[in-house]
Amino acid sequence: MAATIDAELLTPERPLFIGAATMVTLRTGDGDIAFLAHHAPFMGTVDICVVKVERPDAATLYAAVHGGFVQVAKNKVVILADIAELANEIDVARAQHAKERAEAALAHSSDAMAEAALRRAHVRLAVSSAIIRSSHP
Amino acid sequence: MAGGQERILKRRIKSVQATKKITKAMELIAASRIVKAMGRINDARPYLGAMTKVVEDLAASAGLPKSTYLAEPFAGARGYLVIGSDRGLCGSFNSAALRLVETSIKELARQGSSFALVTVGKKALGFFRYRQISIAHSVVGVTERPTYAHAQEIADAVLSMFDSGAATTFDVVTTRFYSSGLQKLEVIPLLPIEPEKFTKGLSGQALDFEVEPSPEEIIDPLLRMYVAEVIFALLLEASASEYAYRQRAMKSATENAEELIKKYTRIMNRARQDSITTEIMEIVGGAEALRGAANSDELD
Numbered sequence: 001m002a003a004t005i006d007a008e009l010l011t012p013e014r015p016l017f018i019g020a021a022t023m024v025t026l027r028t029g030d031g032d033i034a035f036l037a038h039h040a041p042f043m044g045t046v047d048i049c050v051v052k053v054e055r056p057d058a059a060t061l062y063a064a065v066h067g068g069f070v071q072v073a074k075n076k077v078v079i080l081a082d083i084a085e086l087a088n089e090i091d092v093a094r095a096q097h098a099k100e101r102a103e104a105a106l107a108h109s110s111d112a113m114a115e116a117a118l119r120r121a122h123v124r125l126a127v128s129s130a131i132i133r134s135s136h137p
Numbered sequence: 138m139a140g141g142q143e144r145i146l147k148r149r150i151k152s153v154q155a156t157k158k159i160t161k162a163m164e165l166i167a168a169s170r171i172v173k174a175m176g177r178i179n180d181a182r183p184y185l186g187a188m189t190k191v192v193e194d195l196a197a198s199a200g201l202p203k204s205t206y207l208a209e210p211f212a213g214a215r216g217y218l219v220i221g222s223d224r225g226l227c228g229s230f231n232s233a234a235l236r237l238v239e240t241s242i243k244e245l246a247r248q249g250s251s252f253a254l255v256t257v258g259k260k261a262l263g264f265f266r267y268r269q270i271s272i273a274h275s276v277v278g279v280t281e282r283p284t285y286a287h288a289q290e291i292a293d294a295v296l297s298m299f300d301s302g303a304a305t306t307f308d309v310v311t312t313r314f315y316s317s318g319l320q321k322l323e324v325i326p327l328l329p330i331e332p333e334k335f336t337k338g339l340s341g342q343a344l345d346f347e348v349e350p351s352p353e354e355i356i357d358p359l360l361r362m363y364v365a366e367v368i369f370a371l372l373l374e375a376s377a378s379e380y381a382y383r384q385r386a387m388k389s390a391t392e393n394a395e396e397l398i399k400k401y402t403r404i405m406n407r408a409r410q411d412s413i414t415t416e417i418m419e420i421v422g423g424a425e426a427l428r429g430a431a432n433s434d435e436l437d
Contacts, residue, residue, distance in 0.1 A: 008183070008187065010183050010184040010187055011184065011285070012181055012184050012185075012285040012288070012365075012366055012369050013177070013180060013181060013284070013285055014177075014180035014181070015180070015183050015184070018183075028349055029349065029350055030349050030350065040347060041194075041198070041344040041345060041346040041347065042346060042347045042348075042349070043191065043194065043195060043198075043346045043347070043348045043349070043355070044348065044349035044350070044355070045349075045350070045355065045358070068362075069191060069355075069359060069362070071187075071190075071191045071194065071346075073194060073344055073346070074344070078187050078190075078191070080184065080187055080188055080191065080362070082285065082289070082362070082365075083285075
């Protein structure tokens with residue numbers, strides 16, 4: 001079995017995932033980063049992105065994370081996110097709708113709020129489609 | 138007539154019984170909500186622990202960077218965040234916290250210093266509005282089921298006041314939940330955060346963290362999140378406390394109703410007995426009088 005690293009994806013209201021992972025991928029303020037077992041201590045901001053947790057004994061987990069912090073220490077990745085959703089909790093129709101609305105808002109003005117909303121919708125849709133792709137190869 | 142009082146008492150007993158049913162139901166609802174609220178406190182615990190550890194680790198590896206939120210408390214405009222409920226019937230849950238804040242604010246006003254007040258809950262809003270104490274920001278509809286969005290809204294208000302200097306310190310007045318049998322009204326300093334909070338628990342050997350972006354850039358957003366998270370944890374505890382207070386208040390109301398029913402039933406029974414006694418006396422008296430009259434007829 002491949003070496004694993006403990007992963008924790010926490011939101012203020014409840015922990016979303018706690019368990020072992022072979023690889024955790026996410027995007028920080030400076031770019032994409034992947035954590036394998038025994039990664040050097042690291043601390044950074046997390047962008048609005050898709051967090052991918054590859055697990056040794058179960059299907060890969062995808063989660064939409066809307067900003068937060070990540071800390072790696074002593075073979076443990078802790079992701080702290082204000083808002084995060086697991087792929088199967090995402091309302092695709094709602095995200096699609098939000099994306100269209102944000103695009104419409106951006107069509108005639110550039111608004112930071114609408115831009116952030118569009119990115120959130122993109123991440124949600126990317127997460128839910130990733131799950132569909134992995135279950136129907 | 139004696140039957141009139143009996144009727145009044147019967148009606149009053151019925152009304153007390155109806156009230157008792159309501160208070161009993163409220164007691165049971167509160168009891169079941171305490172359990173749920175405690176579950177939410179437990180769910181939120183890992184996040185706060187991890188959050189504190191991140192700041193601690195940052196302090197240990199690079200030393201705490203300078204931040205406007207980190208300082209020893211100092212004098213200036215005081216801010217209060219008071220957490221109350223939206224509904225009453227929960228004993229001293231609201232009144233104790235609100236009185237405490239009112240006294241402190243009056244004291245500040247006497248000294249001529251300024252204050253900023255942030256309230257949570259309809260009861261708090263009404264209380265200060267009635268007393269014409271100005272409220273800087275108010276949030277309602279929270280304690281029944283606090284969400285992180287509520288906490289963020291409150292944190293944004295508090296932090297923007299702190300940033301602008303409208304308040305140089307911020308205290309939270311809230312009811313902490315220790316167990317279903319123990320809740321305590323406490324004043325918890327929120328801002329500025331004492332650096333000791335993060336440095337006292339440090340062990341000698343620190344890990345050398347690679348921090349991206351720099352610690353100076355990371356510290357402010359991290360601490361803003363930390364403040365929101367502390368507020369969220371306190372809201373959850375206040376919510377659980379509110380239900381505990383309500384359960385206790387409703388329990389004593391139910392017991393009181395039982396007591397009243399017992400008392401009124403006793404009075405009613407006595408009134409009925411009295412009226413029966415009176416009636417018998419009247420009949421006996423009447424019969425005696427008749428017999429007396431008949432006897433005197435015979436004597437004639």
